[in-house]
Amino acid sequence: MVSLREQGLQDLENTHLKQVLDAQNISFYARYVDDILLMYNTKHTTPEVIHSHINQVHPNLQFTPIFEHNNSIGFLDLLIIRHPTQIEIDIFRKPTTTDTTNNYTSKHPTEHKMAAYRYLINRMLLLPLATERRIAEWQQIRNMANNNKFPIHHIAKLRAQIQRKTQMNTTNNGNNNKLTIFTYHSSNVRKITNLFKQTDIKIAFKSTNTLQQLTKPKTHDTTQDHNKSGIYKLT
Numbered sequence: 001m002v003s004l005r006e007q008g009l010q011d012l013e014n015t016h017l018k019q020v021l022d023a024q025n026i027s028f029y030a031r032y033v034d035d036i037l038l039m040y041n042t043k044h045t046t047p048e049v050i051h052s053h054i055n056q057v058h059p060n061l062q063f064t065p066i067f068e069h070n071n072s073i074g075f076l077d078l079l080i081i082r083h084p085t086q087i088e089i090d091i092f093r094k095p096t097t098t099d100t101t102n103n104y105t106s107k108h109p110t111e112h113k114m115a116a117y118r119y120l121i122n123r124m125l126l127l128p129l130a131t132e133r134r135i136a137e138w139q140q141i142r143n144m145a146n147n148n149k150f151p152i153h154h155i156a157k158l159r160a161q162i163q164r165k166t167q168m169n170t171t172n173n174g175n176n177n178k179l180t181i182f183t184y185h186s187s188n189v190r191k192i193t194n195l196f197k198q199t200d201i202k203i204a205f206k207s208t209n210t211l212q213q214l215t216k217p218k219t220h221d222t223t224q225d226h227n228k229s230g231i232y233k234l235t
Helices: 012-022 047-054 110-126 131-147 152-167 187-196 211-215
Strands: 002-005 026-032 035-040 064-067 072-075 078-082 087-091 178-184 201-207
Touching: 035 047, 035 072, 047 064, 064 072, 087 131, 110 131, 110 152, 110 201, 131 152, 178 187, 187 201
Parallel strands: 178 201
Antiparallel strands: 002 035, 002 064, 026 035, 072 078, 078 087
């Protein structure tokens, strides 16, 4: 297996790689944006030959090969492990990855602070991980939550909620729930949003203390929009 990263990939697959795939030199090909995963047949080619060929496609395309190590390689957020008769996956984190998330004490809606852990738990439960790998990932999530001041019982409760949701046989996927967004100034906002719990209206929050809002210069221009100078377009 070999992972390739390039800049400016466009129609490379159709014009050049298709020939290599048709020749069965490459057994598997997958790309997400500029990350490429190749599995090749060692009886027909080598990673050096693949790298040399693909770098000759266009002078402006630069590929950086990453070869498997100990029969494993990272691709996106997955660690792909090659066994003689099967492929196993685990969760991959780059060495530069940090465990920093929104701190539990920060002034943000709970939904925003829990979003990172909702994603991590969903990934842990949905990926076909081996039991010991899932246990290790759960411990990793717990450690991350603890480092960011989250009560562990909140994270455990979130996991239980996600598990119940994934186990439910949701047949009403076409429901047209309405969505409304509230500005989150403080926890008092929930006195209003709680009124919508028994309705089909979903609630979302936007924060007032984002970096963009805090660093945006304050203006006092009271000129009406239609009186401002500039170019206008009527559609």
